[in-house]
Amino acid sequence: MAELPQRGAVVGCGVIGAAWAARMRLRGIDVSAYDPSPNASGILDDVLADAVSAWQALGLSTDHVASLTLCASIEEAVADAGLIQESVPERLDIKHSTLAAIDAAAPADAIVASSTSGYKPTDLATSMTRPERLVVAHPFNPVYLLPLVEIVGGEQTSLGTIDRAMGTYRALGMHPLHVRKEIDAFIADRLLEAVWREALWLVNDGIATTEEIDDAIRYGFGLRWAQMGTFETYRIAGGEGGMRHFMEQFGPALKWPWTKLMDTPELTDELIDTIAEQSDEQAAGRSIRDLAQERDRNLVAILRALESVDAGAGKTITNLRALQS
Numbered sequence: 060m061a062e063l064p065q066r067g068a069v070v071g072c073g074v075i076g077a078a079w080a081a082r083m084r085l086r087g088i089d090v091s092a093y094d095p096s097p098n099a100s101g102i103l104d105d106v107l108a109d110a111v112s113a114w115q116a117l118g119l120s121t122d123h124v125a126s127l128t129l130c131a132s133i134e135e136a137v138a139d140a141g142l143i144q145e146s147v148p149e150r151l152d153i154k155h156s157t158l159a160a161i162d163a164a165a166p167a168d169a170i171v172a173s174s175t176s177g178y179k180p181t182d183l184a185t186s187m188t189r190p191e192r193l194v195v196a197h198p199f200n201p202v203y204l205l206p207l208v209e210i211v212g213g214e215q216t217s218l219g220t221i222d223r224a225m226g227t228y229r230a231l232g233m234h235p236l237h238v239r240k241e242i243d244a245f246i247a248d249r250l251l252e253a254v255w256r257e258a259l260w261l262v263n264d265g266i267a268t269t270e271e272i273d274d275a276i277r278y279g280f281g282l283r284w285a286q287m288g289t290f291e292t293y294r295i296a297g298g299e300g301g302m303r304h305f306m307e308q309f310g311p312a313l314k315w316p317w318t319k320l321m322d323t324p325e326l327t328d329e330l331i332d333t334i335a336e337q338s339d340e341q342a343a344g345r346s347i348r349d350l351a352q353e354r355d356r357n358l359v360a361i362l363r364a365l366e367s368v369d370a371g372a373g374k375t376i377t378n379l380r381a382l383q384s
């Protein structure tokens with residue numbers, strides 16, 4: 060298992076950056092953070108509080124939360140950091156200027172990681188003089204609870220950087236998944252986007268409300284997906300004939316004119332209004348923070364249940380317990 064660096068840096072402290080800071084601090088890494096927003100300090104505090112509650116509910120130790128230093132510049136934040144996690148807004152110009160500033164000031168052997176949801180690392184690295192140390196490390200919200208992080212190297216990323224990144228994120232208690240080839244949006248967001256496109260059509264065409272679509276996921280296949288993925292689930296669905304039988308039986312349906320996967324509805328004002336209003340109704344007065352805390356309680360329950368049967372993401376919690384002992 061790789062050793063964690065003594066200091067990490069988080070550049071951009073919104074939803075994702077603040078949660079990276081919390082995960083690092085809970086794993087004993089001192090964090091230097093930079094964000095130009097006056098709200099950053101409050102977000103960092105709130106997210107740490109939620110992360111501590113979640114780890115306590117998982118039965119993990121929160122006795123040694125490492126320090127946080129808010130810095131006045133990127134240069135100051137990254138100067139002594141062994142792991143630098145960029146989480147600025149998803150715009151290529153902002154990514155480029157931020158990565159150039161990180162590149163100029165970071166220690167030579169630091170891992171420079173981007174949280175981007177979709178840009179390929181080769182396209183991100185064009186503003187860097189040391190692109191061999193850049194990886195995409197794409198996390199999932201909430202970063203302090205969800206273990207998956209997709210690791211993607213660019214054309215100039217060194218194999219050593221990928222290896223070190225895999226070890227470092229594992230030592231952070233995560234499940235790093237190395238994406239073999241660069242592709243826009245990597246693996247998970249491509250899958251999510253397919254579901255999202257169909258969901259938009261179902262609302263657009265008046266087939267279902269936002270709540271009904273969410274129910275269709277969470278009362279059914281969403282539960283399956285938390286413990287086995289699509290392929291293992293479908294293998295079982297094929298009965299004793301397994302995957303081959305499943306594909307023979309349902310393969311022809313792929314040719315039927317059902318799917319709208321390659322097509323998206325026009326995001327008209329009317330469609331946006333419909334989705335926003337239905338989503339407000341579904342929230343029934345619960346604030347975003349209320350919903351985030353409800354989500355965390357549910358995720359903790361699921362992770363604990365999976366851990367009790369040594370399955371799926373539950374194994375990462377067992378691993379975290381061992382790392383803490």
Ligand SMILES: NC(=O)c1ccc[n+]([C@@H]2O[C@H](COP(=O)([O-])OP(=O)(O)OC[C@H]3O[C@@H](n4cnc5c(N)ncnc54)[C@H](O)[C@@H]3O)[C@@H](O)[C@H]2O)c1
Nearest residue numbers: 071072073074075094096146147148149174175176198200
């Ligand atoms: N939200 C998600 O679910 C999610 C999941 C995975 C990855 N990501 C990726 O993480 C990154 C951040 O997304 P987010 O959802 O946290 O966005 P966000 O808007 O919540 O946070 C972005 C933060 O960056 C700060 N910022 C703006 N310009 C900056 C600069 N020049 N230098 C430093 N900080 C700056 C903003 O003040 C803000 O606090 C994006 O690349 C996004 O694609 C998001």
